[in-house]
Amino acid sequence: MEGQGIGRGQQPERRRRGRGVRLRGGGVGRQNRGRGRRGRGHMRVPDEIRATLVDHVLNHGLTMAEAGRRVQPDVGRTTVSSIIQTSCRQSRTARQLHRVGRGPLFTPEQEEAICTMVVENNAIRRREIKSAIIEDNNIFENIQTVSISTTDRLKRHQMNMKQLYTVPFERNGERVKELCYQHVQRIMELEASEPPHNFIYMDEAGFNLTKRRRRGRNIIGHRATVDVPGQRGGNITMGAAISENGVLTHIPIIGPYNTERLVTFLDTLYRDLIPEQDRGQIGDDLPKYVIVWDNVNFHRSNIIRQWFATHNRMLMEFLSPYSPFLNPVEEFFSAWRWKVNDRQPHTQMTLLAAMVTACDDITADACRGWIRHSKRFFPRCIAREDIRCDVDENLWPNRQERQEV
Template sequence: MNDMEAQAFQRGRGVRVRGGRGGGRGGGRGGRRAVITDEIRATVVDHVVNHGLTMQEAGQRVQPNISRYSVASIIRTFRRENRTERLPRRGGRERTFSDAQETAIVNMVMANNALTIRQIRNTIINDQVTFPNILTVGQATVDRVLRRNALRMKQIYRVPFNRNSDRVKDLRHDYVQRVLELEAAEESNTFIYIDEAGFNLSKTRRRGRNIIGQRAIINVPGQRGGNITLCAAINHNGILHHHSIIGPYNTARLLIFLDTLHKSLIPPDQIVHAEQPRWKVYERNPQAQMPLIQAMEEACGNIAPEAFQGWIRHTRRYFPRCLAREHSL
């Protein structure tokens, strides 16, 4: 084989190297096309048309660099159609809902968080004013719209309907305003927080851990039994007074609690409300170790003063929202 035959063999039927130029995934023309933004297109047109640069020079002046063939295509489009922007994406099915209609769906869910996908779908089909082009739609399409707008299924949090009424907002505003006035006064004032919490032997933690495929269980009494209510008064230093009774706290029982607190500590006109140390009782597992009332009494002594201070700081985070009369959730 002479030299010319060897060169022809190398050009024609030589050994093909995998992954070389023009072969394999992502190599040569088989790679993913780079997206040239409208800003880069306008810059390239300015370099060539207004400043007289060549195609290759204009392609090297932008980052990332583009080839002279891409520059030539951009200039050709500019001269033929007088535009530098890319055309909108075409092909495929058209959108089922417009932007305004998707906003209406989002507002529908925001107004009623308990709507199911089927109810949303039926509302869309029946509402021919907002959705005149929708004669039928699948639940999967509605679900994609909700996910695209960052709406997810969550556990419903029950809120009393009077919590965000105008009267309650005004009361919260007046309460915070009074607290700030007392803190700004020359004489020092001590704030005492009072609240009550109900307990029952059947109440346990709602979440636990176990091996995948097996339920997380906990043993509870067969009968629910009566409720036991604990009322406590706290400040920054800890629990000042607590008392537990069988059944709920009514007005008469609360007045007795306030009288006892008044005799031991402060006048009752300076008392406000606070969080309850509920889970300290359940951590003692009272249904298996001791009577519930005894567990409640002993749990009150296991709470460090830092925990009370943290609860009080947490309540003060809502002061700006109360002063602005915002919704409370």
């Protein structure tokens, strides 16, 4: 009847005849139709089923669709067609291994030869490696041309670009090796003797206002800059002594250290080490303090020798030449410079304050770590081995041996 509303569940005639909203790829249960094989994904047919499909089609005369329906799971007609074509053209039913590119250019033996070039000459350039490969008709006889980028693919052998450390020629001479041997022997004898000997490592390092970090960050195409005073100012020298208890004494002065200023430093160190009530005591059972330092001229002056002669509990031991790796205070100054830079001093007075407070940031644990690191060179000095550098890669070629004992 006209004028009456349409009840629930009823629809107009024209809507019943319409097709309604058409879903891409079909309705419910047909989500993957109309999209090719994207819904199914790539099917990898095992070799046994491939052989079965070839037998059904070529030997038993089945159609490709029938052969595909007889195996489990079902294989599409186009897949069966591809397998049959491969069987007819290449006489094989097994799948080929997936390969990308042309494969490796160098054999393992050739890669080992390139690594040997780098180990023998750490400053070698990639162009030089390329020339050596092309000119070598023995190991690289099958290589007629090679790109520079290919010669740099040595990361699988744990080789990478890094900073070059300069090594003096005299360091590994026979004379210096013998002096290193004698120094280590002397230190080990003092460690084992009675009364106990406490080792103190002392050195001096200069600083000025223009010293800053050498590396920074900025947007590609723009230089990294930092503001510094226009005048570098006078050098300020820091004298410092460390032991297993941390930083003992540190005195900055304007200008370089000399014999007179070194005596002042030693007097301060003596007062810091020995309490006032114990300074006049004499006895073989009292602990002694051994100052280890380098061979700079004013360390060997007669005034310094007289000072040690009048202070019977203080001894001195000279490092062998070209062996800063045996003095842990070198690593102390390396860390100390970074801490001074972090304070960004712009005047001489602020620089003096920054140098003093930076020493307070060095912990006793860090000093003990540097001392342990220097003692790891003792076996190599005893064996009179060549010591190229004091970095971990030369000390422990095997990564598993880098753990502290």
